[in-house]
Amino acid sequence: MSQYNYFNPDAETMSPDQLCSRHLQLLRETVRRVLTYNDYYRQRYAAAGLANADDIKSPDDLQKLPTINKEDLRKTYPLGMCCIDKKDIREIHMSSGSTGTPIVMPYNAADLDQWAECMARCYVMAGAQPGDPVQIMPSFGLFNGGFGMYHGARKANLFIIPTGSGNTERQIRLAKDFGTRVFGSVVSYMIRIIELLHEHNAELPELKIGIFGAESFSDSMKKTIESQLGIEAFDIYGMTETGGVGTLGMDCPAHCGIHVWEDQYITEIIDPATGKNVPDGEIGEVVVTSLTREALPVIRFKTGDLSKIVSREKCVCGRTHIRISPIVGRTDDMLIIKGVNFFPKQVEDALMEIPGVLPHYQIIIEDTNGVKDIRVNVEAQEGVTGYMVEKHLKEKLGFSPKGDIFKPGELPRQEGKAQRVFYEKKNG
Ligand code: DLL
Numbered sequence: 001m002s003q004y005n006y007f008n009p010d011a012e013t014m015s016p017d018q019l020c021s022r023h024l025q026l027l028r029e030t031v032r033r034v035l036t037y038n039d040y041y042r043q044r045y046a047a048a049g050l051a052n053a054d055d056i057k058s059p060d061d062l063q064k065l066p067t068i069n070k071e072d073l074r075k076t077y078p079l080g081m082c083c084i085d086k087k088d089i090r091e092i093h094m095s096s097g098s099t100g101t102p103i104v105m106p107y108n109a110a111d112l113d114q115w116a117e118c119m120a121r122c123y124v125m126a127g128a129q130p131g132d133p134v135q136i137m138p139s140f141g142l143f144n145g146g147f148g149m150y151h152g153a154r155k156a157n158l159f160i161i162p163t164g165s166g167n168t169e170r171q172i173r174l175a176k177d178f179g180t181r182v183f184g185s186v187v188s189y190m191i192r193i194i195e196l197l198h199e200h201n202a203e204l205p206e207l208k209i210g211i212f213g214a215e216s217f218s219d220s221m222k223k224t225i226e227s228q229l230g231i232e233a234f235d236i237y238g239m240t241e242t243g244g245v246g247t248l249g250m251d252c253p254a255h256c257g258i259h260v261w262e263d264q265y266i267t268e269i270i271d272p273a274t275g276k277n278v279p280d281g282e283i284g285e286v287v288v289t290s291l292t293r294e295a296l297p298v299i300r301f302k303t304g305d306l307s308k309i310v311s312r313e314k315c316v317c318g319r320t321h322i323r324i325s326p327i328v329g330r331t332d333d334m335l336i337i338k339g340v341n342f343f344p345k346q347v348e349d350a351l352m353e354i355p356g357v358l359p360h361y362q363i364i365i366e367d368t369n370g371v372k373d374i375r376v377n378v379e380a381q382e383g384v385t386g387y388m389v390e391k392h393l394k395e396k397l398g399f400s401p402k403g404d405i406f407k408p409g410e411l412p413r414q415e416g417k418a419q420r421v422f423y424e425k426k427n428g
Pocket of ligand 1: 095138143144145185186212213214215216217235236237238239240241244245246303305326327330
């Protein structure tokens with residue numbers, strides 16, 4: 001068996017010419033679909049001067065189309081962006097975000113199959129083999145994580161242990177009892193698993209592969225998880241609006257960027273301020289167009305995620321699909337303190353470099369009458385001082401947040417996506 005496995009070799013190694021003609025054909029079909037079935041798109045496209053899908057003459061014409069964003073999807077709640085009959089919907093998922101009205105993703109049977117295919121490719125790319133026990137730890141419900149990993153595992157013929165989130169003691173017991181080989185999880189939950197393994201002095205010798213995502217994680221966090229669990233970790237990407245976990249791909253065992261499934265999606269990176277495409281290698285906002293989704297296709301969806309194109313060349317794994325860097329942050333989570341811009345992930349990176357610091361931290365933004373300051377609460381072993389944390393963050397970030405040290409286990413634990421940033425208003 002080669003080091004590089006494929007679920008769908010023809011699709012995953014398609015030549016650039018094949019990808020290009022597929023993009024043109026499927027982009028036209030997708031535009032035709034939204035113009036036929038959806039008033040919202042029809043009005044937006046009429047305003048932009050596009051009334052007919054055949055006006056798209058090359059994949060580059062995509063850049064002439066208007067973008068859509070989360071707000072467009074929210075204001076058309078519940079099914080205003082849907083392009084199929086309600087009776088053909090087979091499943092929905094939702095993301096609530098922080099602002100209230102949820103974003104709904106409906107699926108017809110073909111969409112569920114497309115999702116399963118993308119996810120199955122991820123499992124196989126990571127090295128999972130038919131019959132391998134996979135423990136699916138994101139929650140099963142409206143959040144897409146649990147069900148997406150489930151649909152894909154069915155397709156890849158894995159042995160599914162659908163634990164969902166929480167009950168960490170039971171997670172560990174089942175992993176031991178059934179010899180789990182693959183963990184699928186939201187990144188930060190692994191830290192909780194590792195903690196409990198230490199408490200019980202337990203090991204999971206059969207565990208080999210971790211498929212983690214849903215939030216940014218620093219390289220040092222990834223290395224910590226890998227060494228503590230003795231596994232290889234993969235960075236899986238996807239979101240409600242593109243059809244869920246895995247739809248936007250994952251890194252391969254060469255770990256040189258996330259392969260976005262380019263036969264299924266077109267990826268652009270734009271400057272969020274100007275809306276123009278940025279050159280390869282420059283960080284910008286990820287904009288995604290789905291090519292095969294039917295119930296709710298997205299055309300030029302502004303994800304809010306920041307990344308860059310790492311390469312369009314064939315990877316050593318043989319896949320030809322475009323590679324993007326791990327997500328560095330979101331357009332809306334950049335922090336500006338005392339004139340310095342940074343992302344929470346950079347704080348995590350710096351913290352994890354300090355020996356004795358544990359991967360449990362909070363970034364507290366203190367707002368005193370409009371003047372912002374930052375405090376970092378972090379768990380650490382004995383011997384680590386607040387001064388050590390402040391000094392290291394100063395070196396790495398260019399300014400000096402206050403560092404408060406907590407004993408192991410003192411900060412709260414979360415089971416879903418971790419909240420790292422907290423705001424405190426103070427009167428000076
Ligand atoms: O978080 C899908 C998912 C579930 C991915 C489980 C991986 C594992 P949403 O709740 O709609 O869907 O959130 C999507 O999460 O726009 C990113 O900001 C973030 N995100 C997802 N994957 C990654 C990743 C799921 N690998 C939002 N790295 C996206 C960084 C990620 N951020």
